[in-house]
Amino acid sequence: GENVEQHPSTLSVQEGDSAVIKCTYSDSASNYFPWYKQELGKGPQLIIDIRSNVGEKKDQRIAVTLNKTAKHFSLHITETQPEDSAVYFCAASPSSNTGKLIFGQGTTLQVKP
C-alpha cells in the first residue's frame, strides 16, 4: 500500500524567512496530494492541494510543487509569520478512489518573532 514519508519532523525559522517541508510517496498511481495545517486544540485544515497532472500550485504565500517522476512533493511557505506556527501534514490519496488519505508523520513548524 501507499506510504508517505515527511521531513523534517521539526522546523524552526525566523519571522519573514521561508520554510520548506518535503514528502515522498511510494505508490506511483497516487493522484492527489493535500497539505493540512493543525493548530493546537484544533482539527487539521486543508491549506493547499495538488493533483497529479499539475506540477506547481500557488496560493498567496503558500506553494506546492510535485515531481511525479521522483515521487515527491513539497510545501513552500514564504514570508513566514508567527501565526504559521503549527503542525503540517502532507497526504497522498491512492488511486482506488476511496477518498482514503495516507498522511505523513507531520512537521512542527515554529516561526520565531
Next chain:
Amino acid sequence: DTEVTQTPKHLVMGMTNKKSLKCEQHMGHRAMYWYKQKAKKPPELMFVYSYEKLSINESVPSRFSPECPNSSLLNLHLHALQPEDSALYLCASSLRQGVYNEQFFGPGTRLTVL
C-alpha cells in the same frame, strides 16, 4: 454553515463504561469519516460512511461501533475500551467520497480511558 462540530470536547471514561461521540455537519456533505489521532502522530482513518452506508472499516476493533443515522449526523459508540484507546477522535466530512474531495475536519473529542 461551513463547519463540522463534535461533542463532547473532552471525555473521560472507565473501561466498563459505554459512551458515544457525536459529529454533525450541515454542509450537505454525503461522506463522513472517523479518525483516531494519538499525540504527535498523524490522523489514522477508522471508518468512512458514504450516503449513510458504511463504506470503509479499517479493521477497527468491535468495541468501536459507528452509526450514521442521517446525512448530517455521525456517531461513534464506545464500549469496553482500553487505556490505549485514549486519543483525539476526529470527525471529517466531504461532499462525496472519493479522490479530490476536500475533507473538512472537526476539532475532535479528547478521550481518556482510565
